């Protein structure tokens with residue numbers, strides 16, 4: 462674990478630069494930052510970035526820096542223009558950090574001499590005065606040998622790299638999903654239906670250990686396309702609406718593939734659907750589709766209810782696939798989905 466300790470923070474003067482120290486710590490592979498002065502605004506700014514862009518970075522302000530630095534069980538580095546050049550020590554630091562935690566101290570105005578005495582390494586990024594932000598970024602980059610730039614973050618907001626322009630895909634929370642639905646003028650019937658599917662899908666998702674943010678958004682948005690058409694094309698219409706709004710592709714695909722237990726390429730062709738993949742593949746795609754299969758209007762029904770209504774429409778093969786999907790998910794959950802459905806009904810009443 463890598464900790465950054467920021468000392469000499471003055472909440473009114475240094476708000477921006479300490480935020481940048483924290484963001485650099487997070488983006489360049491550190492796990493947490495400790496800041497000497499209590500600053501709740503700084504904490505919430507940094508926590509909001511982590512909440513939106515992902516990862517497990519944490520921040521704590523209002524700490525006793527000398528005690529934290531002195532008592533730290535691991536390798537202690539003080540970044541200072543007066544230290545030894547980073548390239549002359551980085552191999553030794555990496556070596557002594559094997560199997561150990563590391564703490565990196567950066568100052569603000571004047572750094573007390575105690576920091577130099579407590580540190581195992583006083584490291585300069587060139588013996589010239591510059592900034593804690595640049596010193597920290599270069600130190601972390603040297604320490605990780607550039608690998609920190611390859612780290613993947615699963616956030617609500619994911620930047621899509623572009624040669625030109627900017628694109629961010631995002632995973633909407635419950636409130637944002639409702640806003641999207643009402644923005645498309647979803648009527649009460651749609652809202653009531655998606656709310657029940659959402660409750661059932663969340664319950665199944667918990668048993669199955671699925672990604673709950675994807676389940677939440679996928680279930681709430683699965684029928685957004687019904688604001689355009691109630692036909693077989695509503696899943697495609699929904700996916701198109703969401704792609705236009707830069708919703709994360711994992712959610713768009715849940716919506717696009719939520720019909721029955723999937724539609725085979727030949728069936729899709731016959732139905733006049735665009736040439737896309739309609740077979741559920743991810744756990745979340747399967748859960749939302751099956752939760753939808755087990756909800757009629759705003760009512761949770763059983764597998765046999767659903768299968769019977771498919772048979773009545775002459776859809777024998779799709780009915781078999783729904784049964785198979787039901788068994789597969791029940792086995793992942795360790796509980797029959799019909800029983801999970803009954804539990805949700807009891808909670809709803």
Ligand SMILES: C[S@@+](CC[C@H](N)C(=O)[O-])C[C@H]1O[C@@H](n2cnc3c(N)ncnc32)[C@H](O)[C@@H]1O
Pocket residue numbers: 539540541542543566567568569570571572584585586587588589590591592593594596
């Ligand atoms: C604006 S400087 C203040 C330096 C101040 N003169 C002092 O007493 O250390 C703030 C912080 O930036 C970092 N820093 C600035 N230049 C640096 C350099 N050349 N190498 C490493 N760190 C540097 C150090 O962490 C320092 O505590």
